[in-house]
Amino acid sequence: MLWKSQLLWTLLFINTLAFGLESREYSQQDLNSEAIIAANWIQHAPEYRALLYQGFNIASDQLAQKLARLSKKKKPAIIIDIDETLLKGTPCFSSMIDTNNKLTVERSLLWWNDYKSQEVLPGAVDFVNFAAYQGVEIFYISGRYIDVMPSTIKALERHGFPYADKAHILLQPPKDRTLSKEGKRNLIKNKGFEVIMLLGDQLDDLTEPPSKLYRQRQSWVDKHFSRFGLHWIIFPNPFYGGWESSISEGYSHLPPAEKHQLRMEVLGLSRDKAPDPLFRQHMIQAAIWQNFSGSYRALNYQAFNQAGRQLETLVKNTEGNPAIVVDIDGTVLNVTDELALLNIQNNKSNRDKKLLNTDNALINGAKTFLAKARQLDVEIFYLTNRPATSSKSHSKNDIYQATLANLKKHKLPYADREHLIFTEQNSSNTQKSCNKEQKRADIEQGRINGRKYQIAMLIGDHLDDFDLTEKGLNPEVPETADKVRSLFGRRYIVLPSVLSMPEIRAYHRKAANNRNLDSLTPEELARIRTKLLHDWPGKPGTGN
Structure with missing residues (x-):
């Protein structure tokens, strides 16, 4: 009977290892690790930069046609999101990986106030200034809290964005948890502006989709497909956004273990099908974004x-x-x-x-x-x-x-x-x-x-x-x-x-000094991915 007991414990250990966990509750740190591939792609893949340029080039190409068709009775305006559309916000999130920290109001406020850490995204400044030069008024609508208006103005001014003032930056009241931007868009329209274009990294930056659940959102996108690249310009963000909570009602209020279980279920993943358990864990957030x-x-x-x-x-x-x-x-x-x-x-x-x-x-x-x-x-x-x-x-x-x-x-x-x-x-x-x-x-x-x-x-x-x-x-x-x-x-x-495996392997090779990736263990590859993450020097707990 002893050999049966030993076999049982061996099987349990292998099953736990394949799942990428120790015998414990799935923690916030484990959940944070599921975003590593998404973070690596945004922070290192040349394809991400190319998609940003593509979005702003499409917007530039559409601008002349929009202005030519504009009613003479209305003033042209463009509405633009800020974070992950104009300014890089991923260090705020990637600095939480490998910790048990999660995004809080306090952490968000600290990041938004640290305006010197917010780098500009490729193509953003050129497009916004090009539009302003054509006589288009720029409005920035963001989910940032009104408390950080001074820092937001400084962040935009620092990179040379026009219209960086209180009249053109519309932020969220501190107690407004709905994150709806539709009311602010209507305020601009009611001032006599014709909004000729909207730019953002979330569907909610462009309009008000009828549902928060992914199936209905996908159907809605299919129905309005012709507007993307014309009136609506969208940018990639597989790291964070409302799409994550779209996989289930009440998702955002669940503990890490239940969120993880839901993610696994919706992706159709199980414990016994992982060539590299750590890679599978690290790619879950990206997989949710790309599939749902x-x-x-x-x-x-x-x-x-x-x-x-x-x-x-x-x-x-x-x-x-x-x-x-x-x-x-x-x-x-x-x-x-x-x-x-x-x-x-x-x-x-x-x-x-x-x-x-x-x-x-x-x-x-x-x-x-x-x-x-x-x-x-x-x-x-x-x-x-x-x-x-x-x-x-x-x-x-x-x-x-x-x-x-x-x-x-x-x-x-x-x-x-x-x-x-x-x-x-x-x-x-x-x-x-x-x-x-x-x-x-x-x-x-x-x-x-x-x-x-x-x-x-x-x-x-x-x-x-x-x-x-x-x-x-x-x-x-x-x-x-x-x-x-x-x-x-x-x-x-x-x-x-x-x-895309060619993309993933490319930035892995660079970080591994062109070593043969096939000769590395899953643990070594996981350390490479973690090493690639951009930190935030001013994050909570650093004493800054």
Whole structure:
């Protein structure tokens, strides 16, 4: 009987380890750790910077048209959120990770008053000043409390934002827990302004959605999809927001253990399906945002709506045969439904299960845009880094076949062998495989089907999907996005993908000094992620 008892305890230990916990109640510190991947992406992924530039470029492109259609009887105004739209607020939250602290009114006030710690987000100052120069009055509506009005003015002035005064900054009364901004928007309209555009990182920054629950919010976004990228400009924020509490009624009042359980249930995760338990724990917040927030869905619609408008212009200026090159994973096909298989290390078995799936849903907005491209007589090439063949024996090109079946199932245009290109396919007799740079050259030089094309647009969720290496730029470096900022939302269309493994591996490698990630333990990888977090020197308890 002793061996049975020992076996039982061994199994219990393994089960606890797989769940990423010790034998104790799930703590606030455990819950805070679920936001690590989301924080890493915002603070280190070049794709996040690219999405910010894209949002402000879309807003700039729309501004002239909005002003041309403006009623002469009304004054133009733009309403803009502050935190995570203009100013970086993530250090306030990431500094709580690895602690039992949670966001409180006192902590928020301390952060908002520490205006010198609030960095400006890429593209923000240029756009707001551009709009003001065009005669547009700027109003800032924020969930910040009215108590921090002086510090908020200083924070905006410090970075050169116009209209940084009490008349144009509308904050929340201290006891107002509803966080509704609709009343403040109506105040501006009632003063005779025509609000031509609203910008923010939450749906509530743009309008008043009819429900707080995610299913209704997603349906609402689907119904109003055409407004994103026109009247409403949304920015990514997988770190925090009202979308988190949308998974259940009364969610915000639950203790950490119950919040965690709800998150696991809604994601369909269980204790026995984690190649790396720590990675799974760290990616939960990002997974909730990418799978259930209306904001993520809205960002996809915004990107494809803009792509459709831009393509009309680009085609007119394209000589020869116009083409677009489109990535697949996270751009056309949603591959995050296999969350239990996600692993930063190259586990071929888990990779194969994900890529052999022929039931992936489409990214919202993709099919409508691709159909429009075909109507414009633009050829579409689907270019992917997927391996053509799985690790199974006697299964040559099975992933290629599954991918093609997936595209055909959704009746996407040009879903055929000529237009589905894997980088493993040879570019010449001397090469076993190629990269995306070489494949783009093959398309342009006629080595795919004998016809030469001019690539009018590139669409993807990773900077490697764009012709940056051809320009001598490194797609894994955040500063690269700054150098081609004017192209995002124009020739380059970026889709949000917080759980993209190429992105995650890129900033892990950099932090690990380019060590082989596959040789590191889950604990070592977890320490790398924690090390990447931006701290807040003035956080409570530091004595500052």
